[in-house]
Every structure is written in C-alpha cells, then in structure tokens.
Amino acid sequence: MTADTLLILLYILVLAGFIGFELISKVPPTLHTPLLSATNAIAGITIVGALLSSGSLGWPTSKILGLTALFLATLNVVSGYVVTDRMLQMFKKKK
Amino acid sequence: MDNTLLIRTAYLIAAVLFIVGIKMLGKTPTARRGNTLSATAMLIAILATLLDTQILRFSEIFVTILVASAIGVYAARKVEMTSMPEMIALLNGFGGLASALVSTSEYWRMTQETGIGINTVIGISITLSILIGAVTFTGSMVAFSKLKGIMSGKAIVFSGQHYINLMLLIAAIVFSILLIINPSAQIWVISILTTALVLGVLAVIPIGGADMPVVIALLNSYTGIAAAATGFVLNNKALIITGAIVGTAGLILTQIMCKAMNRSLVNVVLGGFGQTTGSGDNGGEDIVVKEVGVEESAMLFDSVSSVIIVPGYGMAVAQAQHAVRELSELLEKRNISVKFAIHPVAGRMPGHMNVLLAEANIPYDKLIEMDHINDEFATTDIALIIGANDVVNPAAKTNSESPIFGMPVLNVENAQTVIVCKRSMNAGYAGIENELFGYPNCLMLFGDAKSSITAVINELKEM
Numbered sequence: 114m115t116a117d118t119l120l121i122l123l124y125i126l127v128l129a130g131f132i133g134f135e136l137i138s139k140v141p142p143t144l145h146t147p148l149l150s151a152t153n154a155i156a157g158i159t160i161v162g163a164l165l166s167s168g169s170l171g172w173p174t175s176k177i178l179g180l181t182a183l184f185l186a187t188l189n190v191v192s193g194y195v196v197t198d199r200m201l202q203m204f205k206k207k208k
Numbered sequence: 209m210d211n212t213l214l215i216r217t218a219y220l221i222a223a224v225l226f227i228v229g230i231k232m233l234g235k236t237p238t239a240r241r242g243n244t245l246s247a248t249a250m251l252i253a254i255l256a257t258l259l260d261t262q263i264l265r266f267s268e269i270f271v272t273i274l275v276a277s278a279i280g281v282y283a284a285r286k287v288e289m290t291s292m293p294e295m296i297a298l299l300n301g302f303g304g305l306a307s308a309l310v311s312t313s314e315y316w317r318m319t320q321e322t323g324i325g326i327n328t329v330i331g332i333s334i335t336l337s338i339l340i341g342a343v344t345f346t347g348s349m350v351a352f353s354k355l356k357g358i359m360s361g362k363a364i365v366f367s368g369q370h371y372i373n374l375m376l377l378i379a380a381i382v383f384s385i386l387l388i389i390n391p392s393a394q395i396w397v398i399s400i401l402t403t404a405l406v407l408g409v410l411a412v413i414p415i416g417g418a419d420m421p422v423v424i425a426l427l428n429s430y431t432g433i434a435a436a437a438t439g440f441v442l443n444n445k446a447l448i449i450t451g452a453i454v455g456t457a458g459l460i461l462t463q464i465m466c467k468a469m470n471r472s473l474v475n476v477v478l479g480g481f482g483q484t485t486g487s488g489d490n491g492g493e494d495i496v497v498k499e500v501g502v503e504e505s506a507m508l509f510d511s512v513s514s515v516i517i518v519p520g521y522g523m524a525v526a527q528a529q530h531a532v533r534e535l536s537e538l539l540e541k542r543n544i545s546v547k548f549a550i551h552p553v554a555g556r557m558p559g560h561m562n563v564l565l566a567e568a569n570i571p572y573d574k575l576i577e578m579d580h581i582n583d584e585f586a587t588t589d590i591a592l593i594i595g596a597n598d599v600v601n602p603a604a605k606t607n608s609e610s611p612i613f614g615m616p617v618l619n620v621e622n623a624q625t626v627i628v629c630k631r632s633m634n635a636g637y638a639g640i641e642n643e644l645f646g647y648p649n650c651l652m653l654f655g656d657a658k659s660s661i662t663a664v665i666n667e668l669k670e671m
C-alpha cells in the first residue's frame with residue numbers, strides 16, 4: 114500500500130467518523146436499543162471481507178478461516194436486521 | 209472488462225444508503241424504514257462483492273450464507289424481548305470474531321499461500337483488527353453469559369487484575385511488533401489472537417451486571433473499529449466507512465450511558481463497582497419501612513388523579529411489562545393520568561425499558577425521559593416504582609459519601625406517595641441501602657412484580 118492510498122483511506126475513516134457522530138448524537142433514548150442492534154448488524158459489513166477471503170479454490174487455511182468468518186458475519190447481519198425490525202414494529206404512537 | 213468500477217460504484221451507493229438509513233433510524237416514525245434501507249445497502253454491498261474476480265468458487269459461499277441466514281432468521285424471530293441484551297451481545301461477539309478471522313485469513317493468504325507478503329501498514333491493520341475483534345468476541349461472550357445468568361452477574365475481582373490485563377495488552381502489542389518485523393512467522397499471529405481472546409474475558413469479568421449498558425455499547429463500538437481495521441487490510445472503502453460510523457455511534461452511546469451514571473468510562477471499565485463498598489457503612493439498619501398490602505395499594509390508586517410509573521430491571525426479570533400495561537389502561541379508564549419515567553440506565557442495555565414497554569403495547573409517547581419528567585413528580589399523586597432501586601435513590605443527591613453520589617436520579621420522593629414494588633429489602637446493584645424506603649411517604653409492596661401488579665389489578669377491578 115502506498116502512502117497516498119493510506120492517506121485516502123485515513124481521510125475516509127476520519128470523515129466517516131464525523132458523520133457517525135453527527136448521525137447518532139441526536140437520537141432519542143427511546144430508540145437506543147434498536148439503534149444499538151441496527152449498528153451492530155451494520156458492523157457485520159465485515160461480511161464483504163469474509164466473502165473475499167472465502168472464494169479461493171481448494172481448501173487452504175485462509176479459505177477455511179474466511180468461511181468461518183462468513184458464517185459468523187451472516188448470522189450477525191441477518192439476525193441483527195430481523196431483530197431490529199421486530200423491535201421497531203412494536204414502537205407505536207397512541208391512537 | 210474488469211468489474212472493479214461497477215463494484216466500487218455499488219459500494220458508494222451502499223455507503224450512501226447506510227448513512228441515510230442510520231439517519232432515518234434516529235426518528236421513531238421513520239426508524240423501521242431506515243432499518244430496511246440499511247439492510248438493502250448491505251445486500252447491495254454483498255452482491256457487488258460477489259462480482260469480485262478474487263472470488264473463484266461460489267458453492268461453499270452460498271451454502272454457508274444459506275445455513276447462517278436460516279439460523280439467523282430463526283433465532284431472531286424466536287428470541288424474547290426480555291432477552292434482547294443477551295442477543296445483541298452474542299451477535300456483537302460474532303461480528304468481532306468475523307473481523308478478526310477475515311484479517312487472519314488475509315494474513316495467511318498473503319504470507320503463507322501466495323507469498324505476496326505484507327508491508328507495515330497492512331501489518332498494523334491486521335494486528336489491530338485481530339486484537340480488537342478477538343477482544344470483542346470473548347468480551348461479548350462474557351457479557352452474554354452474565355446477562356443470561358450462565359455466569360454470576362456480579363463483578364469478579366481479584367488482586368492484581370488490572371496489572372495482569374495491562375501485561376496482556378503489552379504482550380499483545382509486543383507480538384504485533386514482532387509480526388510486523390517478521391511477517392512470515394505465524395507464531396506471532398497465533399500469539400496475538402490467543403492473548404486477545406484471554407484479554408477479552410479478563411476485561412469484562414470485573415464489570416457487574418448493571419454496568420452492562422455501557423459494556424454493550426462499548427463492545428458495539430469495538431466491532432465497528434475492528435471492521436474499519438479490516439477495511440484497511442483489504443483496501444476496502446465500504447468497510448472503512450461503515451466501520452467508522454458504527455465505531456463512533458457506539459462511542460457516543462457509551463458516553464451517554466456513562467453520563468447517566470455519573471461515572472467515567474475508565475471507572476466502568478476498571479470494574480468492581482459496588483463490590484468494595486459494603487452495605488454496612490451507611491447505617492442501613494436504621495431504615496424502618498412501611499409495608500403496604502395489595503388491597504391497600506389498590507385503594508390508594510382508586511383515589512388519585514395522576515400516577516407516574518418508574519420501571520427498572522426488576523420489571524424485566526419478573527416479565528411484568530404486560531401486567532404493567534394492563535394496570536396503566538385500567539387507571540386511564542378511571543381518568544387517572546399515567547406516565548412512565550425512564551432512567552437512561554434502567555435495565556441492562558441502553559433503551560431496555562422502552563423496548564419492553566413497546567412490546568407490551570404501551571405507546572412510546574407515554575414514556576418520558578428523566579430530564580423531562582423530573583419536575584412533574586412534585587405534582588403527582590403516586591410514583592409507582594417497579595423493580596428499580598439505584599436510579600431512584602435520593603442518596604445520589606444528598607449523601608456525598610455514597611458511591612452513587614452525583615448520579616442523576618429520578619425525583620420520585622417528591623410525589624405525594626411512593627409505592628415501591630420490590631421482591632425484598634436487598635440492596636440494589638450498587639450494594640447500598642436506599643434511604644428512600646424509610647421516607648414517611650414511601651410504602652413497600654413486597655413480592656414478585658408480576659404477581660403483585662396482577663393482584664392490584666384484580667382488586668381495582670372489583671372496586
């Protein structure tokens with residue numbers, strides 16, 4: 114990785130961090146649990162990495178590690194989104 | 209043609225959808241759509257990745273995704289709302305471990321299988337991702353066990369604990385440096401992974417059950433940071449953006465939780481809270497409480513015009529949320545105003561009470577956060593406390609010796625009458641007596657929250 118690439122990635126990291134800060138600081142306490150479980154599911158984005166590591170031919174160590182990661186990340190993502198949806202559908206206003 | 213451009217554009221679209229999705233998650237009316245939008249973003253990112261030329265075989269990938277999705281959907285549909293803290297801790301641990309494994313896998317591919325080798329930047333990213341991911345994994349598993357009751361929720365402390373943790377952290381850093389110096393030696397990767405797994409366990413065992421909201425929020429942040437570090441390993445911007453957002457989101461929630469307990473993050477993380485401050489030193493023996501029966505409570509409710517209900521972890525344990533909803537409906541039918549006062553750290557995760565009461569069909573606009581309701585207690589007839597203790601302890605305001613002194617609490621004692629529904633006189637999580645119970649306007653309704661409330665409902669119905 115060149116210094117240029119690294120710098121670009123660092124720019125992205127810092128700016129995205131600020132976006133996260135802006136997005137979350139105004140969320141009302143009512144939504145803290147769904148927010149936690151939704152961001153938890155979003156952190157399962159590592160599934161993208163797991164896909165890349167598990168696509169090789171044959172069964173080398175890296176592929177087995179990748180598939181294990183894929184399994185865990187899929188659980189994280191799928192369960193996380195479904196559970197969040199279940200919670201959010203319960204939040205109702207007074208009729 | 210190479211798919212690179214297409215994949216990168218798809219990642220960009222996914223990133224935008226994630227951001228818009230999280231934004232929508234911040235407002236109750238749009239929250240559900242926000243969640244769906246972010247799930248769509250995830251799907252786009254996954255489909256785009258499948259176009260990558262690095263992926264040569266799909267069959268194992270599809271089988272893995274299919275099996276994991278089936279288990280995931282089943283578990284998510286089946287889990288009880290009261291078990292939500294455990295569920296989140298568990299999933300969080302999986303996410304952390306997944307990041308650590310992806311980095312380990314990349315390390316293996318680059319140094320052992322293809323001989324591409326790794327430079328310093330990749331080396332640092334790999335070690336960070338493994339370290340944080342593995343700590344998150346075992347840390348979350350300990351949090352899960354504590355919440356689930358597999359392990360005692362009490363803080364487990366022993367002498368030299370922090371010293372050992374510090375040594376482990378230093379060891380992990382030394383192994384990381386050794387790995388970067390000599391990337392082809394697998395022993396260092398395995399050493400980092402093992403040390404981090406042990407560190408995760410030791411870091412969370414001294415933290416007690418009631419501090420779990422902070423721990424869960426913090427571990428959530430760690431998974432994000434681990435994912436971002438993995439993004440550096442793979443030079444993948446989708447991972448970096450989303451990882452960074454989740455990382456800061458978790459940190460903000462952690463900070464909110466800490467503030468609500470008037471404690472620093474360091475104080476929570478070092479753990480052992482409430483264990484060292486025995487109960488004897490606050491003159492707990494002096495408290496004389498007045499008991500109240502079910503019938504008498506029902507009579508009290510019958511004659512008032514306003515009630516504020518203060519739920520706590522005890523309500524979750526007793527699964528009393530449906531009985532509480534029934535009570536509130538019954539009271540409202542009698543033109544009694546009913547509101548719920550929610551302390552930010554009531555329960556075992558941020559917003560725990562809100563989810564439970566929502567499950568019981570209580571509209572969310574009846575749940576009022578502490579700062580907005582604290583002045584209302586003075587004009588309220590009855591404050592009904594269900595399974596909450598430390599968050600209503602006036603010692604936080606009056607007794608500078610108290611370990612919870614300075615923590616913002618609900619001003620329940622200002623209500624005309626305070627009814628405390630509680631199993632026994634046992635001290636709360638902080639291990640201190642609650643002087644509220646001895647106040648002249650405080651009545652104790654002993655028993656299991658669910659059966660007590662149900663009994664009160666039955667009495668009320670007969671009146």
